[in-house]
Amino acid sequence: MKDEVTSREDRVANLKGMGCSRKRVEDARFTQGKGNYVDDIKLDGMLFGDFVRSPYAHARIKSIDTAAALEVPGVLAVLTADDLRPLGLHWMPTLAGDKQMVLADGKVLFQGQEVAFVVAEDRYAAADGIELVEVDYEELPVIVDPFEALQSDVVLREDLVAEDGSIPDGAHGPRKHHNHIFTWEAGDKAPTEEVIANAEVVAEESMYYHRTHPCPLETCGCVASMDKVNGKLTLWGTFQAPHAIRTVVSLISGIEEHNIRVISPDIGGGFGNKVGAYPGYVCSVVASIVTGKPVKWIEDRMDNLMTTAFARDYHMTGKISATKDGKITGLHCHVTADHGGFDACADPTKFPAGFMNICTGSYDIPTAFLEVDGVYTNKAPGGVSYRCSFRVTEAVYFIERMIEVLAIKLDMDAAELRRINFIKKEQFPYTAALGWEYDSGDYHTAWDKALKAVDYEGLRAEQAQRVEDFKAGKTRKLMGIGLSFFTEIVGAGPVKNCDILGLGMFDSCEIRIHPTGSAIARLGTISQGQGHATTFAQILASEIGLPADSITIEEGDTDTAPYGLGTYGSRSTPVAGAATAMAGRKIRAKAQMIAAYLLEVHDNDVEFDVDRFVVKGAPEKFKTMKEIAFAAYNQAIPGIEPGLEAVSYYDPPNMTYPFGAYVCVMDIDVDTGVTEIRRFYALDDCGTRINPMIIEGQVHGGLTEALAVALGQEIAYDDMGNVKTGTLMDFFLPTAWEVPNYETDFTVTPSPHHPIGAKGVGESPHVGGVPCFSNAVQDAFRPFGNTHTNMPHDHWRIWRTANELGLHD
Amino acid sequence: MSNKMHIKLNVNGKDEEFLAEPRELLIYTLRERLNITGPHIGCETSHCGACTMTIDGKSVKACTMFVAQASGKSVTTIEGLGGPDDLHPLQSAFKEHHGLQCGYCTPGMITRAAKLLEENPNPSEEEIRFGMAGNICRCTGYQNIVKSIQAAATEMNAAKEAAE
Numbered sequence: 012m013k014d015e016v017t018s019r020e021d022r023v024a025n026l027k028g029m030g031c032s033r034k035r036v037e038d039a040r041f042t043q044g045k046g047n048y049v050d051d052i053k054l055d056g057m058l059f060g061d062f063v064r065s066p067y068a069h070a071r072i073k074s075i076d077t078a079a080a081l082e083v084p085g086v087l088a089v090l091t092a093d094d095l096r097p098l099g100l101h102w103m104p105t106l107a108g109d110k111q112m113v114l115a116d117g118k119v120l121f122q123g124q125e126v127a128f129v130v131a132e133d134r135y136a137a138a139d140g141i142e143l144v145e146v147d148y149e150e151l152p153v154i155v156d157p158f159e160a161l162q163s164d165v166v167l168r169e170d171l172v173a174e175d176g177s178i179p180d181g182a183h184g185p186r187k188h189h190n191h192i193f194t195w196e197a198g199d200k201a202p203t204e205e206v207i208a209n210a211e212v213v214a215e216e217s218m219y220y221h222r223t224h225p226c227p228l229e230t231c232g233c234v235a236s237m238d239k240v241n242g243k244l245t246l247w248g249t250f251q252a253p254h255a256i257r258t259v260v261s262l263i264s265g266i267e268e269h270n271i272r273v274i275s276p277d278i279g280g281g282f283g284n285k286v287g288a289y290p291g292y293v294c295s296v297v298a299s300i301v302t303g304k305p306v307k308w309i310e311d312r313m314d315n316l317m318t319t320a321f322a323r324d325y326h327m328t329g330k331i332s333a334t335k336d337g338k339i340t341g342l343h344c345h346v347t348a349d350h351g352g353f354d355a356c357a358d359p360t361k362f363p364a365g366f367m368n369i370c371t372g373s374y375d376i377p378t379a380f381l382e383v384d385g386v387y388t389n390k391a392p393g394g395v396s397y398r399c400s401f402r403v404t405e406a407v408y409f410i411e412r413m414i415e416v417l418a419i420k421l422d423m424d425a426a427e428l429r430r431i432n433f434i435k436k437e438q439f440p441y442t443a444a445l446g447w448e449y450d451s452g453d454y455h456t457a458w459d460k461a462l463k464a465v466d467y468e469g470l471r472a473e474q475a476q477r478v479e480d481f482k483a484g485k486t487r488k489l490m491g492i493g494l495s496f497f498t499e500i501v502g503a504g505p506v507k508n509c510d511i512l513g514l515g516m517f518d519s520c521e522i523r524i525h526p527t528g529s530a531i532a533r534l535g536t537i538s539q540g541q542g543h544a545t546t547f548a549q550i551l552a553s554e555i556g557l558p559a560d561s562i563t564i565e566e567g568d569t570d571t572a573p574y575g576l577g578t579y580g581s582r583s584t585p586v587a588g589a590a591t592a593m594a595g596r597k598i599r600a601k602a603q604m605i606a607a608y609l610l611e612v613h614d615n616d617v618e619f620d621v622d623r624f625v626v627k628g629a630p631e632k633f634k635t636m637k638e639i640a641f642a643a644y645n646q647a648i649p650g651i652e653p654g655l656e657a658v659s660y661y662d663p664p665n666m667t668y669p670f671g672a673y674v675c676v677m678d679i680d681v682d683t684g685v686t687e688i689r690r691f692y693a694l695d696d697c698g699t700r701i702n703p704m705i706i707e708g709q710v711h712g713g714l715t716e717a718l719a720v721a722l723g724q725e726i727a728y729d730d731m732g733n734v735k736t737g738t739l740m741d742f743f744l745p746t747a748w749e750v751p752n753y754e755t756d757f758t759v760t761p762s763p764h765h766p767i768g769a770k771g772v773g774e775s776p777h778v779g780g781v782p783c784f785s786n787a788v789q790d791a792f793r794p795f796g797n798t799h800t801n802m803p804h805d806h807w808r809i810w811r812t813a814n815e816l817g818l819h820d
Numbered sequence: 821m822s823n824k825m826h827i828k829l830n831v832n833g834k835d836e837e838f839l840a841e842p843r844e845l846l847i848y849t850l851r852e853r854l855n856i857t858g859p860h861i862g863c864e865t866s867h868c869g870a871c872t873m874t875i876d877g878k879s880v881k882a883c884t885m886f887v888a889q890a891s892g893k894s895v896t897t898i899e900g901l902g903g904p905d906d907l908h909p910l911q912s913a914f915k916e917h918h919g920l921q922c923g924y925c926t927p928g929m930i931t932r933a934a935k936l937l938e939e940n941p942n943p944s945e946e947e948i949r950f951g952m953a954g955n956i957c958r959c960t961g962y963q964n965i966v967k968s969i970q971a972a973a974t975e976m977n978a979a980k981e982a983a984e
Contacts, residue, residue: 048860
């Protein structure tokens with residue numbers, strides 16, 4: 012075989028390995044309209060299912076009459092809880108240890124809850140059928156406020172109260188009230204309270220991190236096809252964790268796991284929304300079994316916003332103590348978490364409030380205590396860590412607001428307050444007061460680089476001048492400088508402490524090298540736009556010396572991919588990326604033996620160089636990986652099996668801790684509340700960078716979702732539990748018109764325990780972005796006595812803040 | 821239902837004729853009846869633009885248009901812009917400048933951008949952002965979409981100049 016690429020530089024370029032901005036291999040099909048999303052799947056005789064949904068947030072169901080619906084031409088079946096009960100499928104387990112109704116069983120607990128499933132020949136017939144299902148409701152008192160829920164006599168979850176009125180323990184221990192789900196604690200309560208009680212300075216603040224929604228552009232959906240001849244169920248869907256879905260389907264349906272094939276095709280964005288298991292999946296499977304035909308279920312946008320996994324809804328109260336020169340001594344955080352009608356949060360089982368216990372942030376805080384109370388209300392269930400790793404967004408928002416509030420209390424510059432409290436480079440690995448061990452970091456370098464890049468001192472001088480001009484009546488625009496420094500905690504995670512439904516959160520990669528020197532690698536993850544097919548091939552190219560263009564990456568088919576826990580919480584690079592590198596190293600180890608045999612030297616006398624093994628000290632003697640691959644299939648090599656394959660199941664020893672420093676410069680029109688982002692600088696340190704182009708794209712996207720959450724996006728309810736933001740008319744998604752250009756920057760602090768030093772980045776910009784945008788708004792009002800206002804900072808709320816501060820006189 | 825209407829469409833250069841209920845939406849016709857699956861459904865309220873196509877020379881969101889309203893008209897979707905052997909410059913530019921991630925909004929984005937560049941071959945960044953404000957992307961933050969459209973405009977103008 013002729014090796015045309017000769018110079019080492021050309022060989023490296025030809026490889027397109029780690030560090031290069033390789034163009035995405037996914038894009039050909041997407042740019043030509045040839046993606047294969049779940050709604051593009053068509054099967055012979057396929058039916059369509061849709062839900063009758065509750066108009067009430069809390070009501071008893073007296074009766075359901077499906078007769079008229081069944082008369083509609085094209086309607087084949089209408090399923091209710093009564094139909095699912097004999098199968099034991101009218102309720103299903105949630106990822107958080109609770110159980111959830113699949114179809115309303117006697118009552119409904121939130122507006123939009125699934126009451127009946129109409130199966131018809133097409134969407135129009137299903138819609139006609141839905142109109143004719145008659146449900147007789149008896150309205151019950153509605154509770155949308157979690158604090159009221161904890162005081163109320165109204166029992167939301169009668170199934171969780173014993174007949175004698177006592178309250179059995181929940182999945183996470185004792186419950187204080189019939190509407191209470193759990194109390195979760197981390198840290199040391201008494202020492203923290205003592206430190207705060209005796210501190211020189213204490214700042215306190217309460218903040219509400221509003222309910223929002225990941226709202227990927229493609230809604231959730233699935234196609235279920237039960238083949239009664241071979242007994243095999245195939246389920247296509249928008250699943251961020253296909254293997255976990257297969258296990259769940261097997262556990263609740265009784266169909267053996269090897270008879271279930273779950274396929275995630277192309278997915279139109281996930282952001283956490285597509286982690287959980289929804290009633291639509293279960294009903295589609297049942298309907299396919301009942302009708303003997305494939306059944307498709309696709310949410311519409313209103314279904315998506317009203318009923319599938321929301322995010323946040325945390326009421327947080329904090330106390331932070333410090334010496335008078337700004338050294339933080341303690342942190343206390345209490346959260347009242349509104350989980351809606353069922354606790355269906357997608358958090359690792361042992362962490363009912365996710366990784367909220369990274370709320371000490373990037374700071375060396377010696378003493379801390381966190382307490383979270385989960386509460387039931389009449390809202391939709393399914394809380395997810397929207398574009399963050401298990402509640403890290405909430406944690407970072409909390410600490411970054413507390414830092415600002417403390418800076419005001421100390422009358423100190425917030426950038427300086429951060430600097431003097433950062434965990435120092437030499438303190439890593441650093442064990443935080445709330446238990447996690449941060450792997451590596453260099454916060455001071457990142458912070459100094461960021462402040463220098465934006466000319467922080469110049470900005471503050473300009474801002475002071477603007478305040479003078481405002482007071483002198485020369486301008487009606489204030490200027491805010493938003494700062495945030497964050498540490499993410501990603502790569503869930505070590506099997507010893509991270510699992511979902513008892514499944515340890517390892518991940519996997521299986522590699523097959525073909526005789527001609529091309530390869531296929533299959534992983535337990537599934538891309539939702541992150542470019543896995545591009546970047547995982549780059550990791551492998553660097554590890555095994557075959558060009559990335561010769562490597563196919565395949566994910567999302569449980570019949571072919573090795574078991575893995577999927578893609579969410581920025582775990583793909585930290586966990587599956589590590590599995591890829593480790594499987595690649597197994598290939599390389601075998602290749603080394605083959606090369607040594609072919610070169611007639613000892614194994615230790617050859618060394619790997621880009622795309623070949625070279626005899627040490629004799630660079631002209633080598634075998635390329637392509638030659639080695641062929642030899643693995645065509646030569647009998649003593650003591651070595653034919654073929655070149657490897658698999659790795661990687662259980663990470665620790666999480667990874669990417670971090671970043673963000674600065675936002677914002678102008679605010681005091682009279683209209685309109686915000687204008689003049690500048691946004693984002694420095695991210697995600698360890699080793701695999702594809703800088705993709706990293707930059709992830710940062711742009713994450714920041715834009717952060718902008719949406721901070722500046723306008725909210726799932727809002729009225730007192731009757733009606734969702735006020737059920738369409739994109741009311742739920743703010745930014746367009747190109749509202750979004751600024753971002754400046755991206757980086758430092759590189761590799762993870763010491765990750766095989767290639769990579770930490771993951773997809774969610775960092777969201778985690779760091781939300782407090783940065785919010786701090787910019789609040790900083791603009793700081794000179795006028797503002798300490799804290801709640802998000803989302805839409806124009807009306809900003810106008811109201813200006814009004815309350817007396818700026819409209 | 822029996823009140824079907826006789827519909828004629830020209831889709832990506834091909835004449836189509838069939839009977840459809842008056843309430844049938846154009847996006848449904850294309851996706852379910854004609855297997856044109858490039859345009860996607862994202863919101864069903866004409867906010868997101870994932871279903872954007874060109875109808876008789878205008879950008880239209882097909883998720884709220886009845887097929888009956890489109891009868892007799894000419895429809896161009898992403899499938900009609902360019903294929904593997906003759907990519908539209910926007911299709912190449914989106915790949916070159918990382919103008920997409922999950923790809924769900926991309927067919928609508930590119931179809932809209934093609935119309936925008938037809939109407940304004942030299943748009944400023946502000947004009948691109950305003951002209952694309954009917955199309956939502958949840959992944960890219962738009963920066964690289966703007967860059968892709970700028971690059972395609974430059975390339976298309978250069979090609980036009982060379983041809984003249």
